[in-house]
Amino acid sequence: MQPPALIFSDDQADAYDRLTAAFIGAGVDIVEGALSPMAEGKATVLAVVGKAGSGKTMLLAELYRSLKSAGVDIVSGDYEGRRRKDRRTLAILAPTNKAASVLRLRGVPATTIHRILYTPVYDPQYEKIAEWLAGTGTRPVVEGLTELALDRAHAFYQQVASIPGALAAAGLKGSDFIKGWKRREEPLDIGFVDESSMLDERALDDLREIFPTLVLFGDPAQLAPVGSSGEMVFDKLGDSRKLVLSRIHRQAEDNPILDLAHALGDPQMGFEAFEALVQTKAREDDRVVWAERVEAGLMARSPVLVWRNATRVRLIQAFRNAYGAPEDALLPGEPLVCDGIELPLKHRKKRIDLEARGLIKGAQVIYLGEGTRDGFAKLHVVGAEEPQISAASIIKIEKPDEEEPFIPHAARMGAAFLHGAAVTIHKAQGSQWEQVQVFAPDLYAAAQSGRSEAGVPLWKRLAYVAITRAQHRLYWVVRNRLGRPLTPLSVDDLKREPAPFALGEASPLPAAALE
Numbered sequence: 001m002q003p004p005a006l007i008f009s010d011d012q013a014d015a016y017d018r019l020t021a022a023f024i025g026a027g028v029d030i031v032e033g034a035l036s037p038m039a040e041g042k043a044t045v046l047a048v049v050g051k052a053g054s055g056k057t058m059l060l061a062e063l064y065r066s067l068k069s070a071g072v073d074i075v076s077g078d079y080e081g082r083r084r085k086d087r088r089t090l091a092i093l094a095p096t097n098k099a100a101s102v103l104r105l106r107g108v109p110a111t112t113i114h115r116i117l118y119t120p121v122y123d124p125q126y127e128k129i130a131e132w133l134a135g136t137g138t139r140p141v142v143e144g145l146t147e148l149a150l151d152r153a154h155a156f157y158q159q160v161a162s163i164p165g166a167l168a169a170a171g172l173k174g175s176d177f178i179k180g181w182k183r184r185e186e187p188l189d190i191g192f193v194d195e196s197s198m199l200d201e202r203a204l205d206d207l208r209e210i211f212p213t214l215v216l217f218g219d220p221a222q223l224a225p226v227g228s229s230g231e232m233v234f235d236k237l238g239d240s241r242k243l244v245l246s247r248i249h250r251q252a253e254d255n256p257i258l259d260l261a262h263a264l265g266d267p268q269m270g271f272e273a274f275e276a277l278v279q280t281k282a283r284e285d286d287r288v289v290w291a292e293r294v295e296a297g298l299m300a301r302s303p304v305l306v307w308r309n310a311t312r313v314r315l316i317q318a319f320r321n322a323y324g325a326p327e328d329a330l331l332p333g334e335p336l337v338c339d340g341i342e343l344p345l346k347h348r349k350k351r352i353d354l355e356a357r358g359l360i361k362g363a364q365v366i367y368l369g370e371g372t373r374d375g376f377a378k379l380h381v382v383g384a385e386e387p388q389i390s391a392a393s394i395i396k397i398e399k400p401d402e403e404e405p406f407i408p409h410a411a412r413m414g415a416a417f418l419h420g421a422a423v424t425i426h427k428a429q430g431s432q433w434e435q436v437q438v439f440a441p442d443l444y445a446a447a448q449s450g451r452s453e454a455g456v457p458l459w460k461r462l463a464y465v466a467i468t469r470a471q472h473r474l475y476w477v478v479r480n481r482l483g484r485p486l487t488p489l490s491v492d493d494l495k496r497e498p499a500p501f502a503l504g505e506a507s508p509l510p511a512a513a514l515e
Helices: 010-024 058-070 097-105 115-118 124-133 146-157 163-169 203-211 254-261 271-284 309-322 345-356 440-449 458-467
Strands: 044-049 091-095 118-122 177-183 191-194 213-218 243-244 288-292 304-306 336-342 365-371 375-380 388-397 406-410 414-419 421-424 432-437 468-478
Touching: 010 044, 010 058, 010 213, 010 243, 044 058, 058 091, 058 191, 058 213, 091 097, 091 115, 115 118, 115 203, 115 345, 115 365, 118 124, 124 146, 124 163, 146 163, 177 345, 191 421, 203 388, 243 414, 254 271, 254 288, 254 458, 254 468, 271 288, 271 440, 271 468, 309 414, 309 421, 336 345, 336 388, 432 440, 440 458, 440 468
Parallel strands: 044 213, 044 243, 091 191, 191 213, 288 468, 304 421, 304 432, 388 414, 432 468
Antiparallel strands: 118 177, 336 365, 336 414, 365 375, 375 388, 388 406
Protein backbone atom coordinates (compact mmCIF):
# COMPACT_ATOMS: atom_id res chain seq x y z
CA MET A 1 0.00 0.00 0.00
CA GLN A 2 1.32 3.41 -0.98
CA PRO A 3 0.87 6.44 1.24
CA PRO A 4 -0.48 9.63 -0.32
CA ALA A 5 1.66 12.29 -1.96
CA LEU A 6 2.34 13.96 1.38
CA ILE A 7 5.83 13.01 2.54
CA PHE A 8 5.51 10.88 5.65
CA SER A 9 8.22 9.84 8.05
CA ASP A 10 8.76 6.09 8.28
CA ASP A 11 6.71 5.78 11.47
CA GLN A 12 3.85 7.80 9.97
CA ALA A 13 3.89 5.69 6.78
CA ASP A 14 3.75 2.51 8.85
CA ALA A 15 0.84 3.85 10.91
CA TYR A 16 -0.97 4.97 7.74
CA ASP A 17 -0.63 1.49 6.21
CA ARG A 18 -1.76 -0.32 9.34
CA LEU A 19 -4.80 1.94 9.71
CA THR A 20 -5.59 1.56 6.02
CA ALA A 21 -5.75 -2.21 6.55
CA ALA A 22 -8.01 -1.75 9.60
CA PHE A 23 -10.45 0.44 7.64
CA ILE A 24 -11.12 -2.38 5.19
CA GLY A 25 -12.94 -4.11 8.05
CA ALA A 26 -15.18 -1.05 8.23
CA GLY A 27 -15.97 -1.39 4.53
CA VAL A 28 -13.59 1.31 3.33
CA ASP A 29 -10.69 0.72 0.94
CA ILE A 30 -8.91 4.07 0.69
CA VAL A 31 -6.33 2.70 -1.77
CA GLU A 32 -8.90 1.64 -4.36
CA GLY A 33 -11.42 4.27 -3.33
CA ALA A 34 -14.10 1.63 -2.85
CA LEU A 35 -16.83 1.17 -0.25
CA SER A 36 -18.40 -2.14 0.74
CA PRO A 37 -20.62 -3.49 3.52
CA MET A 38 -18.95 -3.39 6.90
CA ALA A 39 -17.37 -6.72 7.84
CA GLU A 40 -18.85 -8.47 10.85
CA GLY A 41 -16.56 -8.99 13.79
CA LYS A 42 -15.20 -7.63 17.00
CA ALA A 43 -14.80 -3.89 17.43
CA THR A 44 -11.32 -2.54 16.75
CA VAL A 45 -9.62 0.06 18.95
CA LEU A 46 -6.23 1.37 17.82
CA ALA A 47 -4.09 4.19 19.17
CA VAL A 48 -1.65 6.57 17.49
CA VAL A 49 0.62 7.88 20.24
CA GLY A 50 3.49 10.35 20.16
CA LYS A 51 4.81 13.47 21.83
CA ALA A 52 4.19 17.01 20.60
CA GLY A 53 5.62 17.58 17.12
CA SER A 54 5.61 13.90 16.14
CA GLY A 55 2.97 14.42 13.44
CA LYS A 56 -0.20 13.00 15.01
CA THR A 57 -2.39 15.81 13.69
CA MET A 58 -0.73 15.67 10.27
CA LEU A 59 -1.52 11.95 10.07
CA LEU A 60 -5.09 12.44 11.30
CA ALA A 61 -5.71 15.16 8.69
CA GLU A 62 -4.32 13.04 5.85
CA LEU A 63 -6.40 10.02 6.90
CA TYR A 64 -9.48 12.24 6.96
CA ARG A 65 -8.77 13.47 3.43
CA SER A 66 -8.19 9.92 2.16
CA LEU A 67 -11.40 8.62 3.72
CA LYS A 68 -13.39 11.52 2.32
CA SER A 69 -11.91 10.95 -1.15
CA ALA A 70 -12.95 7.30 -0.92
CA GLY A 71 -16.58 8.41 -0.51
CA VAL A 72 -16.95 8.18 3.27
CA ASP A 73 -19.59 10.52 4.71
CA ILE A 74 -18.22 12.89 7.35
CA VAL A 75 -20.67 13.14 10.25
CA SER A 76 -20.68 16.39 12.21
CA GLY A 77 -22.64 17.30 15.29
CA ASP A 78 -25.11 19.66 13.62
CA TYR A 79 -27.13 17.47 11.24
CA GLU A 80 -27.22 13.89 10.03
CA GLY A 81 -29.32 12.75 7.12
CA ARG A 82 -31.13 9.47 6.66
CA ARG A 83 -28.93 6.43 7.01
CA ARG A 84 -28.29 4.37 3.86
CA LYS A 85 -27.16 0.75 3.88
CA ASP A 86 -24.24 1.45 1.57
CA ARG A 87 -23.06 4.50 3.50
CA ARG A 88 -19.78 4.41 5.43
CA THR A 89 -19.22 7.14 7.99
CA LEU A 90 -16.42 8.94 9.83
CA ALA A 91 -16.64 11.30 12.81
CA ILE A 92 -13.66 13.25 14.14
CA LEU A 93 -13.96 14.04 17.81
CA ALA A 94 -12.24 15.87 20.64
CA PRO A 95 -13.12 16.00 24.35
CA THR A 96 -13.54 19.80 24.44
CA ASN A 97 -14.79 22.64 22.22
CA LYS A 98 -11.34 24.23 22.24
CA ALA A 99 -9.58 21.03 21.15
CA ALA A 100 -12.13 20.54 18.37
CA SER A 101 -11.67 24.14 17.21
CA VAL A 102 -7.89 23.63 16.96
CA LEU A 103 -8.53 20.83 14.45
CA ARG A 104 -11.13 22.85 12.55
CA LEU A 105 -8.62 25.68 12.10
CA ARG A 106 -6.40 23.11 10.36
CA GLY A 107 -9.16 22.10 7.95
CA VAL A 108 -10.36 19.03 9.84
CA PRO A 109 -14.14 19.08 10.56
CA ALA A 110 -13.97 18.04 14.21
CA THR A 111 -16.72 18.21 16.79
CA THR A 112 -17.00 17.31 20.46
CA ILE A 113 -17.78 13.86 21.80
CA HIS A 114 -21.01 15.19 23.30
CA ARG A 115 -22.20 16.43 19.91
CA ILE A 116 -21.88 12.90 18.52
CA LEU A 117 -23.34 11.11 21.54
CA TYR A 118 -26.38 13.42 21.35
CA THR A 119 -27.91 14.41 18.02
CA PRO A 120 -30.26 17.34 17.28
CA VAL A 121 -33.95 16.77 16.61
CA TYR A 122 -35.05 19.05 13.73
CA ASP A 123 -38.49 20.41 13.11
CA PRO A 124 -39.77 18.37 10.10
CA GLN A 125 -40.52 21.53 8.11
CA TYR A 126 -36.95 22.78 8.36
CA GLU A 127 -35.41 19.35 8.03
CA LYS A 128 -36.49 19.53 4.38
CA ILE A 129 -34.06 22.44 3.96
CA ALA A 130 -31.31 20.42 5.62
CA GLU A 131 -31.90 17.48 3.28
CA TRP A 132 -31.79 19.78 0.26
CA LEU A 133 -28.56 21.45 1.40
CA ALA A 134 -26.97 18.06 2.11
CA GLY A 135 -27.85 16.85 -1.40
CA THR A 136 -30.42 14.23 -0.39
CA GLY A 137 -33.59 16.17 -1.20
CA THR A 138 -35.12 18.64 -3.61
CA ARG A 139 -35.41 22.38 -3.08
CA PRO A 140 -38.32 22.79 -0.67
CA VAL A 141 -41.11 25.31 -0.34
CA VAL A 142 -41.23 26.45 3.28
CA GLU A 143 -43.94 28.69 4.67
CA GLY A 144 -42.52 31.98 5.90
CA LEU A 145 -39.22 31.67 3.98
CA THR A 146 -38.69 33.48 0.70
CA GLU A 147 -36.74 32.15 -2.27
CA LEU A 148 -34.08 34.77 -1.51
CA ALA A 149 -33.70 33.39 2.03
CA LEU A 150 -33.23 29.87 0.62
CA ASP A 151 -30.64 31.22 -1.80
CA ARG A 152 -28.74 32.78 1.11
CA ALA A 153 -28.82 29.47 2.97
CA HIS A 154 -27.52 27.63 -0.10
CA ALA A 155 -24.75 30.16 -0.71
CA PHE A 156 -23.63 29.91 2.93
CA TYR A 157 -23.58 26.10 2.83
CA GLN A 158 -21.40 26.12 -0.29
CA GLN A 159 -18.78 28.08 1.67
CA VAL A 160 -19.19 26.49 5.11
CA ALA A 161 -20.76 23.03 5.35
CA SER A 162 -22.83 23.84 8.44
CA ILE A 163 -26.58 23.25 8.36
CA PRO A 164 -27.30 25.47 11.40
CA GLY A 165 -25.09 28.19 9.92
CA ALA A 166 -26.96 28.02 6.62
CA LEU A 167 -30.34 28.19 8.36
CA ALA A 168 -29.12 31.19 10.35
CA ALA A 169 -28.15 32.86 7.07
CA ALA A 170 -31.78 32.35 6.02
CA GLY A 171 -32.88 34.31 9.08
CA LEU A 172 -33.82 31.46 11.40
CA LYS A 173 -32.96 31.05 15.08
CA GLY A 174 -31.90 27.76 16.61
CA SER A 175 -35.14 27.56 18.57
CA ASP A 176 -36.99 27.63 15.23
CA PHE A 177 -35.48 24.48 13.79
CA ILE A 178 -33.87 22.47 16.63
CA LYS A 179 -36.52 21.14 18.98
CA GLY A 180 -34.26 19.17 21.31
CA TRP A 181 -31.51 16.57 21.50
CA LYS A 182 -31.55 12.79 21.81
CA ARG A 183 -29.05 10.07 22.58
CA ARG A 184 -27.65 8.61 19.36
CA GLU A 185 -29.43 5.39 18.47
CA GLU A 186 -27.69 4.35 15.26
CA PRO A 187 -23.98 3.43 15.31
CA LEU A 188 -21.43 4.98 12.98
CA ASP A 189 -18.43 3.27 11.37
CA ILE A 190 -15.09 4.98 12.06
CA GLY A 191 -14.24 7.40 14.85
CA PHE A 192 -11.07 9.45 15.33
CA VAL A 193 -10.55 10.87 18.84
CA ASP A 194 -7.91 13.56 19.30
CA GLU A 195 -6.48 14.43 22.75
CA SER A 196 -7.45 10.93 23.91
CA SER A 197 -5.19 11.23 26.97
CA MET A 198 -8.17 13.09 28.47
CA LEU A 199 -10.57 10.15 28.10
CA ASP A 200 -11.61 8.00 31.02
CA GLU A 201 -12.94 4.43 30.80
CA ARG A 202 -16.57 5.55 30.85
CA ALA A 203 -16.08 7.86 27.86
CA LEU A 204 -14.23 5.11 26.01
CA ASP A 205 -17.08 2.66 26.65
CA ASP A 206 -19.56 5.20 25.25
CA LEU A 207 -17.48 5.57 22.11
CA ARG A 208 -17.09 1.81 21.67
CA GLU A 209 -20.88 1.51 21.56
CA ILE A 210 -20.99 3.86 18.57
CA PHE A 211 -17.83 3.07 16.58
CA PRO A 212 -16.83 -0.47 15.51
CA THR A 213 -13.52 1.07 14.39
CA LEU A 214 -12.07 3.58 16.83
CA VAL A 215 -8.69 5.33 16.50
CA LEU A 216 -7.32 7.22 19.49
CA PHE A 217 -4.71 9.95 18.98
CA GLY A 218 -2.85 10.86 22.17
CA ASP A 219 0.30 12.07 23.86
CA PRO A 220 1.67 9.66 26.50
CA ALA A 221 3.66 12.48 28.17
CA GLN A 222 0.54 14.42 29.20
CA LEU A 223 -1.41 14.15 32.44
CA ALA A 224 -3.79 11.24 32.89
CA PRO A 225 -7.41 11.93 33.94
CA VAL A 226 -7.86 12.61 37.65
CA GLY A 227 -8.52 9.39 39.56
CA SER A 228 -6.97 7.10 36.95
CA SER A 229 -3.73 6.32 38.86
CA GLY A 230 -1.67 7.95 36.13
CA GLU A 231 -2.91 5.55 33.45
CA MET A 232 -4.42 6.62 30.12
CA VAL A 233 -6.98 4.57 28.21
CA PHE A 234 -4.51 3.71 25.43
CA ASP A 235 -1.97 2.43 27.97
CA LYS A 236 -4.14 -0.67 28.39
CA LEU A 237 -4.00 -1.55 24.70
CA GLY A 238 -1.56 -4.24 23.62
CA ASP A 239 1.58 -3.20 21.75
CA SER A 240 0.12 -4.52 18.48
CA ARG A 241 -2.70 -1.95 18.74
CA LYS A 242 -0.47 1.04 19.51
CA LEU A 243 1.18 2.87 16.62
CA VAL A 244 4.04 4.93 18.00
CA LEU A 245 5.27 8.12 16.31
CA SER A 246 8.71 9.09 17.55
CA ARG A 247 10.26 11.35 14.95
CA ILE A 248 9.95 15.12 15.45
CA HIS A 249 9.02 16.66 12.11
CA ARG A 250 10.77 19.42 10.23
CA GLN A 251 8.12 22.05 10.95
CA ALA A 252 8.58 21.36 14.67
CA GLU A 253 12.37 21.16 14.76
CA ASP A 254 12.96 24.92 14.86
CA ASN A 255 10.49 25.53 17.64
CA PRO A 256 11.98 26.59 20.99
CA ILE A 257 8.72 25.78 22.80
CA LEU A 258 8.82 22.17 21.65
CA ASP A 259 12.56 22.04 22.36
CA LEU A 260 11.76 22.83 25.98
CA ALA A 261 8.94 20.26 26.08
CA HIS A 262 11.18 17.49 24.79
CA ALA A 263 14.06 18.46 27.08
CA LEU A 264 11.83 17.34 29.95
CA GLY A 265 12.25 13.76 28.70
CA ASP A 266 15.87 13.74 29.89
CA PRO A 267 15.83 11.80 33.19
CA GLN A 268 18.85 13.81 34.39
CA MET A 269 17.10 17.16 33.90
CA GLY A 270 16.31 18.81 37.23
CA PHE A 271 14.15 21.86 37.83
CA GLU A 272 17.03 24.34 38.19
CA ALA A 273 18.72 23.07 35.03
CA PHE A 274 15.42 23.33 33.18
CA GLU A 275 14.89 26.94 34.24
CA ALA A 276 18.41 27.73 33.07
CA LEU A 277 17.48 26.23 29.69
CA VAL A 278 14.34 28.42 29.58
CA GLN A 279 16.50 31.50 30.18
CA THR A 280 18.85 30.48 27.37
CA LYS A 281 15.95 29.94 24.93
CA ALA A 282 14.47 33.31 25.93
CA ARG A 283 17.73 35.07 25.03
CA GLU A 284 17.86 33.31 21.66
CA ASP A 285 14.23 33.46 20.52
CA ASP A 286 11.37 35.86 21.31
CA ARG A 287 8.89 32.98 21.21
CA VAL A 288 10.05 32.18 24.75
CA VAL A 289 9.80 34.97 27.34
CA TRP A 290 11.42 34.97 30.78
CA ALA A 291 8.71 36.96 32.56
CA GLU A 292 9.12 38.73 35.88
CA ARG A 293 5.36 39.14 36.31
CA VAL A 294 1.98 37.88 35.14
CA GLU A 295 0.36 40.07 32.46
CA ALA A 296 -3.29 40.79 33.33
CA GLY A 297 -4.10 41.67 29.70
CA LEU A 298 -3.24 38.15 28.55
CA MET A 299 -5.29 36.54 31.33
CA ALA A 300 -8.53 37.83 29.79
CA ARG A 301 -8.29 35.39 26.88
CA SER A 302 -5.64 32.82 27.84
CA PRO A 303 -5.54 31.83 31.50
CA VAL A 304 -2.41 31.64 33.60
CA LEU A 305 -1.59 27.96 34.09
CA VAL A 306 -0.93 26.88 37.66
CA TRP A 307 -0.62 23.69 39.71
CA ARG A 308 -2.07 24.68 43.07
CA ASN A 309 -5.70 25.65 43.53
CA ALA A 310 -4.76 28.34 46.08
CA THR A 311 -2.53 30.00 43.47
CA ARG A 312 -5.38 29.95 40.97
CA VAL A 313 -7.75 31.71 43.38
CA ARG A 314 -5.19 34.39 44.33
CA LEU A 315 -4.42 35.19 40.69
CA ILE A 316 -8.12 35.45 39.83
CA GLN A 317 -8.67 37.92 42.66
CA ALA A 318 -5.65 39.95 41.53
CA PHE A 319 -6.99 39.98 37.96
CA ARG A 320 -10.40 41.27 39.04
CA ASN A 321 -8.82 43.92 41.27
CA ALA A 322 -6.57 45.06 38.41
CA TYR A 323 -9.60 45.65 36.17
CA GLY A 324 -11.62 47.31 38.93
CA ALA A 325 -14.31 44.62 38.80
CA PRO A 326 -17.10 45.28 41.32
CA GLU A 327 -17.70 42.90 44.23
CA ASP A 328 -21.28 42.16 43.21
CA ALA A 329 -21.11 41.83 39.42
CA LEU A 330 -19.07 40.65 36.44
CA LEU A 331 -17.62 42.88 33.75
CA PRO A 332 -18.30 42.01 30.10
CA GLY A 333 -15.19 40.28 28.83
CA GLU A 334 -14.36 38.37 32.02
CA PRO A 335 -13.35 34.76 31.24
CA LEU A 336 -15.18 31.81 32.79
CA VAL A 337 -14.78 28.03 32.89
CA CYS A 338 -17.83 25.74 32.91
CA ASP A 339 -17.80 23.68 36.10
CA GLY A 340 -20.64 21.38 35.10
CA ILE A 341 -24.42 21.40 34.94
CA GLU A 342 -26.34 21.85 38.17
CA LEU A 343 -29.60 20.07 37.42
CA PRO A 344 -31.47 17.25 39.22
CA LEU A 345 -31.24 13.84 37.54
CA LYS A 346 -34.89 14.06 36.51
CA HIS A 347 -33.98 16.93 34.16
CA ARG A 348 -31.79 14.75 31.93
CA LYS A 349 -33.11 16.29 28.72
CA LYS A 350 -32.26 19.79 29.91
CA ARG A 351 -28.75 18.65 30.73
CA ILE A 352 -28.36 17.23 27.22
CA ASP A 353 -29.57 20.52 25.74
CA LEU A 354 -26.92 22.50 27.60
CA GLU A 355 -24.07 20.06 26.95
CA ALA A 356 -24.92 19.82 23.27
CA ARG A 357 -24.48 23.60 22.98
CA GLY A 358 -20.93 23.29 24.29
CA LEU A 359 -21.46 23.92 28.00
CA ILE A 360 -19.59 20.83 29.09
CA LYS A 361 -17.29 20.68 32.10
CA GLY A 362 -14.08 22.52 31.33
CA ALA A 363 -15.51 24.62 28.47
CA GLN A 364 -14.02 28.13 28.25
CA VAL A 365 -16.55 30.93 28.11
CA ILE A 366 -16.44 34.73 27.90
CA TYR A 367 -19.11 36.62 29.81
CA LEU A 368 -20.92 39.09 27.51
CA GLY A 369 -23.50 40.52 29.87
CA GLU A 370 -26.76 39.96 31.71
CA GLY A 371 -29.70 38.43 29.92
CA THR A 372 -33.10 40.10 30.20
CA ARG A 373 -34.59 36.91 31.61
CA ASP A 374 -33.92 36.44 35.29
CA GLY A 375 -30.90 34.22 35.90
CA PHE A 376 -29.78 34.24 32.25
CA ALA A 377 -26.38 35.36 31.00
CA LYS A 378 -25.14 36.12 27.51
CA LEU A 379 -22.08 34.00 26.82
CA HIS A 380 -19.46 33.32 24.15
CA VAL A 381 -18.41 29.65 24.22
CA VAL A 382 -14.79 29.62 23.07
CA GLY A 383 -14.16 27.18 20.23
CA ALA A 384 -17.82 26.23 19.76
CA GLU A 385 -19.15 26.14 16.22
CA GLU A 386 -22.03 28.43 17.28
CA PRO A 387 -20.39 30.37 20.10
CA GLN A 388 -22.90 33.03 21.18
CA ILE A 389 -25.73 31.84 23.38
CA SER A 390 -27.97 32.91 26.24
CA ALA A 391 -28.28 30.39 29.06
CA ALA A 392 -29.36 30.04 32.66
CA SER A 393 -26.10 30.42 34.59
CA ILE A 394 -24.74 30.01 38.10
CA ILE A 395 -21.45 31.95 38.31
CA LYS A 396 -19.19 31.47 41.33
CA ILE A 397 -16.21 33.64 42.20
CA GLU A 398 -13.81 32.09 44.72
CA LYS A 399 -11.85 34.30 47.08
CA PRO A 400 -8.65 33.66 49.01
CA ASP A 401 -9.16 32.31 52.54
CA GLU A 402 -12.94 32.05 52.12
CA GLU A 403 -14.58 28.62 52.04
CA GLU A 404 -17.74 29.65 50.23
CA PRO A 405 -17.55 31.32 46.78
CA PHE A 406 -19.19 34.66 46.06
CA ILE A 407 -22.08 34.28 43.58
CA PRO A 408 -22.69 37.44 41.54
CA HIS A 409 -25.06 35.71 39.13
CA ALA A 410 -27.35 32.76 39.81
CA ALA A 411 -30.28 30.99 38.21
CA ARG A 412 -32.24 28.35 40.09
CA MET A 413 -30.47 25.71 37.99
CA GLY A 414 -28.40 25.60 34.83
CA ALA A 415 -24.76 25.79 33.77
CA ALA A 416 -22.28 26.48 36.58
CA PHE A 417 -19.14 28.55 36.03
CA LEU A 418 -15.93 29.42 37.86
CA HIS A 419 -13.71 32.33 36.92
CA GLY A 420 -11.26 31.53 34.12
CA ALA A 421 -8.43 34.06 34.40
CA ALA A 422 -6.30 31.29 35.87
CA VAL A 423 -6.81 27.53 35.58
CA THR A 424 -5.01 24.44 36.75
CA ILE A 425 -2.79 22.71 34.26
CA HIS A 426 -5.01 19.61 34.50
CA LYS A 427 -8.01 21.63 33.27
CA ALA A 428 -5.97 23.29 30.52
CA GLN A 429 -5.19 19.94 28.91
CA GLY A 430 -6.72 19.66 25.45
CA SER A 431 -6.66 23.43 24.89
CA GLN A 432 -4.17 25.64 23.09
CA TRP A 433 -3.72 29.39 22.97
CA GLU A 434 -1.59 31.71 20.87
CA GLN A 435 0.23 32.87 24.00
CA VAL A 436 0.46 31.04 27.31
CA GLN A 437 1.70 32.16 30.73
CA VAL A 438 3.03 29.38 32.96
CA PHE A 439 3.37 30.20 36.66
CA ALA A 440 6.78 28.70 37.42
CA PRO A 441 6.70 29.08 41.25
CA ASP A 442 3.96 26.44 41.29
CA LEU A 443 6.05 24.04 39.24
CA TYR A 444 8.96 24.61 41.63
CA ALA A 445 6.61 23.66 44.48
CA ALA A 446 5.65 20.48 42.59
CA ALA A 447 9.35 19.66 42.13
CA GLN A 448 9.98 20.20 45.85
CA SER A 449 7.09 17.86 46.73
CA GLY A 450 8.96 14.91 45.19
CA ARG A 451 5.73 13.50 43.75
CA SER A 452 5.68 11.26 40.66
CA GLU A 453 3.01 10.09 38.24
CA ALA A 454 3.49 6.79 36.40
CA GLY A 455 7.20 6.91 37.25
CA VAL A 456 7.75 10.46 35.96
CA PRO A 457 8.31 13.43 38.31
CA LEU A 458 5.01 15.30 38.56
CA TRP A 459 6.61 18.69 37.87
CA LYS A 460 7.85 17.40 34.50
CA ARG A 461 4.40 16.21 33.44
CA LEU A 462 2.89 19.50 34.57
CA ALA A 463 5.56 21.52 32.76
CA TYR A 464 5.19 19.44 29.58
CA VAL A 465 1.41 19.94 29.41
CA ALA A 466 1.64 23.65 30.28
CA ILE A 467 4.38 24.37 27.73
CA THR A 468 2.66 22.54 24.88
CA ARG A 469 -0.52 24.62 25.36
CA ALA A 470 1.37 27.53 23.72
CA GLN A 471 1.04 27.79 19.95
CA HIS A 472 3.33 30.75 19.31
CA ARG A 473 4.69 32.29 22.50
CA LEU A 474 5.46 30.95 25.97
CA TYR A 475 5.79 33.19 29.03
CA TRP A 476 7.68 31.51 31.87
CA VAL A 477 6.60 33.63 34.86
CA VAL A 478 9.12 33.53 37.70
CA ARG A 479 7.76 36.09 40.20
CA ASN A 480 4.50 36.36 42.10
CA ARG A 481 3.67 39.75 40.61
CA LEU A 482 0.88 41.08 38.39
CA GLY A 483 1.31 43.66 35.64
CA ARG A 484 -1.66 45.99 35.41
CA PRO A 485 -3.65 45.98 32.14
CA LEU A 486 -3.08 48.73 29.57
CA THR A 487 -6.69 48.77 28.29
CA PRO A 488 -10.12 48.05 29.85
CA LEU A 489 -11.83 44.69 29.45
CA SER A 490 -13.78 44.42 26.20
CA VAL A 491 -15.62 41.91 24.03
CA ASP A 492 -14.75 43.64 20.75
CA ASP A 493 -12.13 41.02 19.93
CA LEU A 494 -14.67 38.19 19.75
CA LYS A 495 -15.24 37.31 16.14
CA ARG A 496 -18.80 38.00 15.06
CA GLU A 497 -19.36 35.23 12.54
CA PRO A 498 -22.90 34.39 11.42
CA ALA A 499 -24.18 31.97 14.03
CA PRO A 500 -27.27 29.77 14.00
CA PHE A 501 -28.42 31.17 17.31
CA ALA A 502 -29.24 34.82 17.95
CA LEU A 503 -27.53 36.53 20.85
CA GLY A 504 -30.74 38.24 21.79
CA GLU A 505 -33.07 37.04 24.48
CA ALA A 506 -34.75 34.50 22.23
CA SER A 507 -32.90 31.56 23.75
CA PRO A 508 -31.07 29.24 21.34
CA LEU A 509 -32.58 26.34 23.24
CA PRO A 510 -36.21 25.70 24.11
CA ALA A 511 -36.98 27.95 27.08
CA ALA A 512 -38.01 24.98 29.20
CA ALA A 513 -34.57 23.49 28.78
CA LEU A 514 -32.93 26.47 30.39
CA GLU A 515 -35.26 27.46 33.21
